[in-house]
Amino acid sequence: MILRGMPVAITRKVSPAIGRCELTHLERREIDVARAAAQHETYERCLERLGCRVVSLPAEPEMPDSVFVEDTAVVLEELAVMTRPGAEARRTETASVAAVLAEYRRLVVIKPPATLDGGDVLVLDRRVFVGLSGRSNLDGFEQLRSLLAPHGYTVEAVDVRGCLHLKSAVTRVAPDTVLLNPDWVDRSLFAGLDRIEIDPAEPHAANGLPVGGVLVYPDTFPRTAERLRERGALLELLDLSELAKAEGAVTCCSLMLAD
Ligand code: CIR
Numbered sequence: 245m246i247l248r249g250m251p252v253a254i255t256r257k258v259s260p261a262i263g264r265c266e267l268t269h270l271e272r273r274e275i276d277v278a279r280a281a282a283q284h285e286t287y288e289r290c291l292e293r294l295g296c297r298v299v300s301l302p303a304e305p306e307m308p309d310s311v312f313v314e315d316t317a318v319v320l321e322e323l324a325v326m327t328r329p330g331a332e333a334r335r336t337e338t339a340s341v342a343a344v345l346a347e348y349r350r351l352v353v354i355k356p357p358a359t360l361d362g363g364d365v366l367v368l369d370r371r372v373f374v375g376l377s378g379r380s381n382l383d384g385f386e387q388l389r390s391l392l393a394p395h396g397y398t399v400e401a402v403d404v405r406g407c408l409h410l411k412s413a414v415t416r417v418a419p420d421t422v423l424l425n426p427d428w429v430d431r432s433l434f435a436g437l438d439r440i441e442i443d444p445a446e447p448h449a450a451n452g453l454p455v456g457g458v459l460v461y462p463d464t465f466p467r468t469a470e471r472l473r474e475r476g477a478l479l480e481l482l483d484l485s486e487l488a489k490a491e492g493a494v495t496c497c498s499l500m501l502a503d
Contacts, residue, residue, distance in 0.1 A: 280486035330379025360384030363409030375410025443467035
């Protein structure tokens with residue numbers, strides 16, 4: 245029997261500079277920093293309630309997007325891959341996350357000219373999908389494949405269209421189930437799994453975070469939430485509306501690892 249410790253969630257407080265965040269598919273709207281921070285605090289408490297030990301890094305006043313820690317690393321059981329984010333302004337975010345991750349994993353790094361955002365990497369057991377988005381390039385995919393192949397992972401490149409990251413288009417919501425937007429990613433890639441499609445009126449609804457049998461999910465997609473419930477999901481709904489203005493969703497705000 246393998247005894248597992250508590251899952252660890254690495255997070256980072258909202259930067260006071262979040263108003264200067266990168267935006268690709270959204271118009272800039274004013275972000276209420278105090279409200280964003282309060283929503284993020286609720287997110288951290290929610291993860292704790294669901295059984296995670298939250299390691300919360302201090303805010304980085306000079307790094308507007310640094311709350312979105314998911315993009316800085318790909319964490320697997322055997323190692324952690326420090327990314328080289330596609331947005332140049334975000335590359336300074338990795339160092340402080342690496343310092344924490346080094347306590348838990350052997351670290352390897354993605355090197356230039358490769359770019360890779362953690363939001364483009366979907367891990368489904370030994371299958372890893374890498375979205376070729378505006379942020380992650382072919383070199384990023386190939387470096388990740390070389391780093392993970394010795395550990396028995398199959399790494400596949402996936403086209404994504406119309407959205408920021410692969411995980412804007414598809415996430416795992418239960419052990420054998422993915423939630424996806426078929427306009428943004430090819431649903432046939434996930435043929436071996438149960439697939440739930442978002443409601444077409446809610447294109448941004450494909451990002452959910454499963455923690456301990458519960459799905460942490462934004463409260464802004466009631467139609468897709470209903471579809472998820474019909475398929476047996478237990479939802480923990482959160483208001484992350486201020487972070488959504490920065491093009492962030494639920495998975496982006498943490499790096500999850502088994503202790
Ligand atoms: C960015 O454009 O990089 C941030 N404003 C949003 C990043 C969201 N991250 C994610 O979906 N993994």
